[in-house]
Amino acid sequence: MASLTVDKITKRFGAYSALSDVTFHVEEGSFCVLLGPSGCGKSTLLNIIAGLIPQDAGRVLMDAEAVDHLSPRERDVAMVFQSYALYPHMTVAQNLGFGLKMRGISKTLIRMRIEEAAQMLGIEDLLERRPRQLSGGQRQRVAMGRALVRRPKLFLLDEPLSNLDARLRANVRLELKRIHGQIKGTIVYVTHDQVEAMTLGDMVVVMREGKIHQIGPPQTIYSQPSDRFVATFIGSPEMNIFKGRAAIDGDRCIFRGSGFSLDLGKPQSAVISEELEAGIRPEDVEIVPEGRTPLRGRVDLVSNIGSEVFVQARLGEEVISVRAPKDTSLQPGDTVSLSVPPERVHIFHRGRRI
Ligand code: ATP
Numbered sequence: 001m002a003s004l005t006v007d008k009i010t011k012r013f014g015a016y017s018a019l020s021d022v023t024f025h026v027e028e029g030s031f032c033v034l035l036g037p038s039g040c041g042k043s044t045l046l047n048i049i050a051g052l053i054p055q056d057a058g059r060v061l062m063d064a065e066a067v068d069h070l071s072p073r074e075r076d077v078a079m080v081f082q083s084y085a086l087y088p089h090m091t092v093a094q095n096l097g098f099g100l101k102m103r104g105i106s107k108t109l110i111r112m113r114i115e116e117a118a119q120m121l122g123i124e125d126l127l128e129r130r131p132r133q134l135s136g137g138q139r140q141r142v143a144m145g146r147a148l149v150r151r152p153k154l155f156l157l158d159e160p161l162s163n164l165d166a167r168l169r170a171n172v173r174l175e176l177k178r179i180h181g182q183i184k185g186t187i188v189y190v191t192h193d194q195v196e197a198m199t200l201g202d203m204v205v206v207m208r209e210g211k212i213h214q215i216g217p218p219q220t221i222y223s224q225p226s227d228r229f230v231a232t233f234i235g236s237p238e239m240n241i242f243k244g245r246a247a248i249d250g251d252r253c254i255f256r257g258s259g260f261s262l263d264l265g266k267p268q269s270a271v272i273s274e275e276l277e278a279g280i281r282p283e284d285v286e287i288v289p290e291g292r293t294p295l296r297g298r299v300d301l302v303s304n305i306g307s308e309v310f311v312q313a314r315l316g317e318e319v320i321s322v323r324a325p326k327d328t329s330l331q332p333g334d335t336v337s338l339s340v341p342p343e344r345v346h347i348f349h350r351g352r353r354i
């Protein structure tokens with residue numbers, strides 16, 4: 001296993017800048033997720049790390065040594081793509097062992113590695129089947145197994161679960177997490193799915209339009225997003241964002257939105273009289289008994305998704321999304337009082353969180 005450093009990588013396709021000055025470091029044995037919307041440059045970056053396409057500027061280092069002059073094979077990375085790309089005429093065992101055979105590894109060792117990987121992935125009973133006799137989830141596991149048997153310095157996974165249905169995806173995700181715990185491999189995992197990023201990553205690199213917006217552990221990215229983009233990209237339903245300005249009222253700082261006010265706690269002089277945005281996660285809003293707070297809304301919509309209930313309410317001229325108690329009896333048209341702890345309000349100034 002190796003550590004990985006991506007140092008000021010830049011890539012252009014003609015006039016289009018796909019990656020600008022991308023820099024981050026992944027510790028040996030760490031699970032790093034590259035997260036961002038479609039087209040933000042995640043796959044391009046993964047291909048550059050693998051050595052499949054060249055960068056225009058910057059360096060890729062493994063264990064602090066530049067590997068830019070090395071071929072993909074010499075870099076010793078294993079890639080798993082969205083498409084499984086298994087050899088259809090080979091059995092599962094042959095598919096798993098093929099890469100090792102090509103590297104001239106002994107039959108006994110190949111057999112051992114196959115058995116070990118098959119056991120880890122729970123596909124021991126499938127070793128003699130051919131890919132067409134497997135379900136999507138099983139094929140996906142074989143594709144993963146093919147990378148596992150290699151014991152590469154680095155695993156590069158490009159949206160490996162995106163062809164699976166929601167349930168299978170959740171299962172394979174858990175398996176992947178467990179396997180990472182066992183093998184402690186260095187992994188770079190590309191996804192646009194924030195749930196995948198939050199559940200799998202030791203660290204998450206959030207990207208947009210070829211640039212890094214934030215790097216950090218999932219919980220930090222969630223609770224202290226560096227900017228409005230990260231704040232709204234992560235979390236479902238999305239963080240509520242309201243435009244307004246802050247003003248001092250006695251010993252408090254008050255955010256005045258369109259037709260409502262929020263208590264921000266102790267005054268923060270830096271933000272007074274500028275145009276701001278207040279961000280509030282739906283789960284940080286509490287529905288309290290009528291009249292207990294001045295923050296009042298009118299229920300527009302109640303969506304019950306079984307495990308959770310979300311309420312949309314009119315708040316002045318805005319709409320706020322609130323996570324309600326599961327047993328809520330709220331109906332559209334009801335009036336609600338809402339409470340938001342000042343420390344849970346994120347304030348953005350020109351898009352940056354302050
Ligand atoms: P997705 O999640 O949809 O796979 P991504 O974040 O992986 O997206 P990339 O595939 O890295 O995005 O593409 C980044 C940008 O670079 C896109 O706008 C894409 O159209 C462009 N791009 C990628 N490859 C090429 C190419 N060979 N020639 C021209 N433009 C390209």
